[in-house]
Amino acid sequence: MSDTGAAPPSRLEQRKVRTRAALVAAGQQLLAEGRTDVAVSVITDLADVGLGSFYNHFATKDELFAAATATAAQEIVAGLDELTAEVTDPVERFAACLRLVGRMHRRLPQLSGILLRSGAPMLSVRGELMQFPRRDLLDGIERGRFAVADPDLALAATAGAMLMLGQLLADEPDRDDATAADAMTRTLLGAFGVDAGEAERICALPLPGDGGA
Amino acid sequence: MSDTGAAPPSRLEQRKVRTRAALVAAGQQLLAEGRTDVAVSVITDLADVGLGSFYNHFATKDELFAAATATAAQEIVAGLDELTAEVTDPVERFAACLRLVGRMHRRLPQLSGILLRSGAPMLSVRGELMQFPRRDLLDGIERGRFAVADPDLALAATAGAMLMLGQLLADEPDRDDATAADAMTRTLLGAFGVDAGEAERICALPLPGDGGA
DSSP: OOOTTOOOOOHHHHHHHHHHHHHHHHHHHHHHTTOOSOOHHHHHHHHTSOGGGHHHHOSSHHHHHHHHHHHHHHHHHHHHHHHTTTOOSHHHHHHHHHHHHHHHHHHSHHHHHHHHHHOGGGGOTTSGGGHHHHHHHHHHHHTTSOOOSOHHHHHHHHHHHHHHHHHHHHHOTTSOHHHHHHHHHHHHHHHTTOOHHHHHHHTTSOOTTTTTO | OOOTTSOOOOHHHHHHHHHHHHHHHHHHHHHHTTOOSOOHHHHHHHHTSOGGGHHHHOSSHHHHHHHHHHHHHHHHHHHHHHHTTTOOSHHHHHHHHHHHHHHHHHHSHHHHHHHHHHOGGGGOTTSGGGHHHHHHHHHHHHTTSOOOSOHHHHHHHHHHHHHHHHHHHHHOTTSOHHHHHHHHHHHHHHHTTOOHHHHHHHTTSOOTTTTTO
């Protein structure tokens, strides 16, 4: 992979990559809609690829949906990483991640749908999605900014609150996502020992990628 | 149903009820194990009923899994209702429900597995599972015991924290469920304006059905 002398990928290899990506995208759409109990032909039709090509990439539907879930997690992490790259304070960064995830539920409905339906395992405190909040929480604890006795319990509370905020936004289409995300983030900061005034200040900071709004 | 003059159910009707219950139990087991992508014959084998009888009760596998999820929710609610019937203080009752649900994750692993894998919709603040905590939270707010600006947001945080506590207990088999459940409950009470000493007292109360431990 890092062999700089390698030949460029052949047309066949390029097509394989495109076919797999189309299948994963179809899997993501079905996951977001909660429609995983479908025939393989529904998936290949949606991906606009041949029925037989499914089995060149995945042994089972479960394998496709696992790949689609993992890809969604990577997309969320990459988006948060890019948007919060400039934030250096761990508490502000922790808060910025939560405020962005809260907004994501409404602004990236497909990713939100996958999160809501994939269940608790995707948000395990040991998983990829929780690596950023984990690092910032531990960093904030070390600097005495968070008063948290059990970081894993705090991360579990964080993951769950942000997940169920998404369900609340889905249940209440008129609820403002930004207001709700900032309020949930203030509640969590308060629960982790940040005083109310400081939590208020942090959750009113301009948010990266939000046009300063 | 309430017609006292009705004839007792025939043997055929009794068998129908038993067959449906066996299918729902099989559906619950598969849900808890995350094995929903199986053939109908796997379900009927597990239920020990004939293949054809599946379609006398359910049009699709999704319909069975929806019934299995709804039954699990009813079982959890009925268990909590029975265990907390004697608790009259709304804050103590709210806390008792959370402390019991936290312990349920380890003590009733099949119900916990269904919760963890069923995703956010099952824990919607509008759903059956959240009716108890909703009533107690609103009651506590009315009596000035909780300081909560947005009850739905607080309920979403509660549901999510208790769900992800279950995932944490699944990820860490050696973690004590009672200690973790009580700590998570104290954190939530604190986030909802209960002072630390009072939260400590409430979470140390003997728990119904727990032998006072």
